[in-house]
Amino acid sequence: MRNRYPKEYIKAYYDFAQQNQGITFSRSGYTGAHAYPAHWAGDERSTFDAFKRQLIAGINSGMSGVIFWGWDLAGFNGDIPTAELFMRSSSMAAFCPIMQYHAESKGEYNQDRTPWNIAERTNTPEVIEVYRFFANTRMNLLPYIYDQAVKSVTNKVPLMRAMQIDYPLENFEDCYDQFMFGESLLIAPIVTESATSRQVTFPRGTWIDFWTKEKVAGGQTIIVHAEMNQIPVYVKENSVILLNLGESKRIGESIGNDLSNYTNATLLVTATTDFNQTITDHLGNTFDLQVSKINQKVTINKEMPMDIELICL
Incomplete structure (x- = not known):
């Protein structure tokens, strides 16, 4: 008891x-x-x-x-x-x-x-x-966080998860200083005092730097630099990340306190092949997406003002 x-x-x-x-x-x-x-x-x-x-x-x-x-x-x-x-x-x-x-x-x-x-x-x-x-x-x-929270509850997986959960065959058993945030984001925080760089180990596939959109080949470990105002974050291939951006449409800009509407709804899409994905946002919208790498096109089932950044890998 x-x-x-x-x-x-x-x-x-x-x-x-x-x-x-x-x-x-x-x-x-x-x-x-x-x-x-x-x-x-x-x-x-x-x-x-x-x-x-x-x-x-x-x-x-x-x-x-x-x-x-x-x-x-x-x-x-x-x-x-x-x-x-x-x-x-x-x-x-x-x-x-x-x-x-x-x-x-x-x-x-x-x-x-x-x-x-x-x-x-x-x-x-x-x-x-x-x-x-x-x-x-x-x-x-x-x-994105809301969509991934829904998927975490539905699929019975944590929102912040160890690398070996998503990549059980890639020897991440001893990896304790980087993690996946939802299905699509790899987070590698710097937790050592005075450090401005760290090793990041990438699973197989192609990854995109969340901040710079530079491509990184998976299946390797590299040294990544990050100043005090930075953190290494990478987007997995064949991902769709729904964002609410401010007036300048840049990450890190305020969208204010009213969350009942989008300021600038933006889709960040990375594609190595054609794929489909469903997203549920914090306003109760459900988006069914079809991504075509061949045609470099994203089709959405819902009419809504939205910017799309498609990165074909």
């Missing part, structure tokens, strides 16, 4: 919250607790060592069946995070199931893990701009 108690405790609150379509946000549980989302990693200190552990914890949680997981970016307690830790954590959190910051309260010091407090306490004003960019990127990705 002792082991079952955390699960039953969460279930009681979850059942109550569901009366108004609410959810719980838990940091403990037992086998079966994944049925009552969401979960976070608990109270961690603001250090790079803790940051590395959170990445591993997120991957392991997914392997344990937890679909929706998050952590307090840049930590929760102890000394406030360095500007570098806050920026690196913000970049990874934008590509996790839950993005949040949180902090313990100490009456004699300002311990808030807000970007403006970290910028002031560390005398690093660019912290605010970096956080804003990744928070905006997160909102740009909301249609």
